[in-house]
Amino acid sequence: MLNLGVNMQNIKSSNIIKGLLIVAILSIGIFSFLYIDFFSTLKSALLLELTVEPVQNVDFAEMQAKKKDMEAKIDSGEINKEDIVMPKGLQTPSLTSGLKGVLGFVGILAFVIFLVYYLDDYINKQNKNKRVLQKSS
Amino acid sequence: MGKMKTNFYLDLFLVIIFLLLMEPKLTGVVLHELVGLAISLAFLTHIIFHWKWVVETTKKYFKLNNRSKIKYILDILLFIGFITILISGLAISKTINFSWLNLGDNMVMWRNIHIASSYITIILIGVHIGLNWKWVMNTSKRLLKNNA
Numbered sequence: 001m002l003n004l005g006v007n008m009q010n011i012k013s014s015n016i017i018k019g020l021l022i023v024a025i026l027s028i029g030i031f032s033f034l035y036i037d038f039f040s041t042l043k044s045a046l047l048l049e050l051t052v053e054p055v056q057n058v059d060f061a062e063m064q065a066k067k068k069d070m071e072a073k074i075d076s077g078e079i080n081k082e083d084i085v086m087p088k089g090l091q092t093p094s095l096t097s098g099l100k101g102v103l104g105f106v107g108i109l110a111f112v113i114f115l116v117y118y119l120d121d122y123i124n125k126q127n128k129n130k131r132v133l134q135k136s137s
Numbered sequence: 138m139g140k141m142k143t144n145f146y147l148d149l150f151l152v153i154i155f156l157l158l159m160e161p162k163l164t165g166v167v168l169h170e171l172v173g174l175a176i177s178l179a180f181l182t183h184i185i186f187h188w189k190w191v192v193e194t195t196k197k198y199f200k201l202n203n204r205s206k207i208k209y210i211l212d213i214l215l216f217i218g219f220i221t222i223l224i225s226g227l228a229i230s231k232t233i234n235f236s237w238l239n240l241g242d243n244m245v246m247w248r249n250i251h252i253a254s255s256y257i258t259i260i261l262i263g264v265h266i267g268l269n270w271k272w273v274m275n276t277s278k279r280l281l282k283n284n285a
Contacts, residue, residue: 101163116266
């Protein structure tokens with residue numbers, strides 16, 4: 001029998017599944033944070049560093065006119081559509097990359113839920129133990 | 138059970154739509170803006186459904202235990218987060234003209250606020266669900282039992 005310093009027979013299979021699930025959620029969460037580039041995007045946004053908007057201080061009508069002008073130039077072949085670098089939020093919808101992004105956020109959400117739930121559960125158990133000890137003493 | 142069922146499905150709907158809206162690349166800007174506006178109404182409905190809790194908790198805030206106090210503060214932060222997302226979203230809207238709201242024309246600033254508030258809010262949503270996870274599990278079990 002393999003001896004890892006613990007009695008393997010005492011480890012229930014449900015605990016192994018639980019352990020694997022914990023590792024999986026933690027891994028998915030960390031991967032998602034990195035994939036979405038969560039913290040650097042948030043930091044840049046908080047410091048007002050994201051300059052995704054090409055033109056500043058334009059009114060709605062002007063922006064619509066520029067958009068129509070650009071579309072006309074693309075239609076006439078004056079500008080190649082692929083040469084235009086669009087801000088992230090304005091890019092053409094893409095199911096594949098969009099779904100990847102959404103999955104990234106799902107991973108982040110699952111990670112946070114899991115972390116908070118276990119932390120909350122741990123604190124509750126500690127408080128319960130404290131109360132039992134206080135009562136018995 | 139009826140109210141609980143409505144609450145549960147409304148909350149589930151809010152989370153799913155919010156996640157889809159986190160990536161405008163998936164929906165495109167037009168749908169992102171329209172669905173964003175619609176989800177704001179759903180969010181208001183969520184608050185109306187829980188209004189009794191809001192009033193009662195505010196009244197007895199100082200008598201609450203630490204956990205409930207944290208949950209209450211978290212909910213206020215969530216509310217501020219959603220409102221910030223909504224207002225900044227209106228300011229940078231390209232589909233519907235909200236210029237009559239006079240939110241200023243600094244699009245860069247509003248876009249940064251929109252992104253930052255949505256990133257912070259998704260973390261707050263995670264904390265909110267995590268703290269209410271037992272309710273989520275119990276309710277989904279009850280609903281599954283009732284449906285079976």
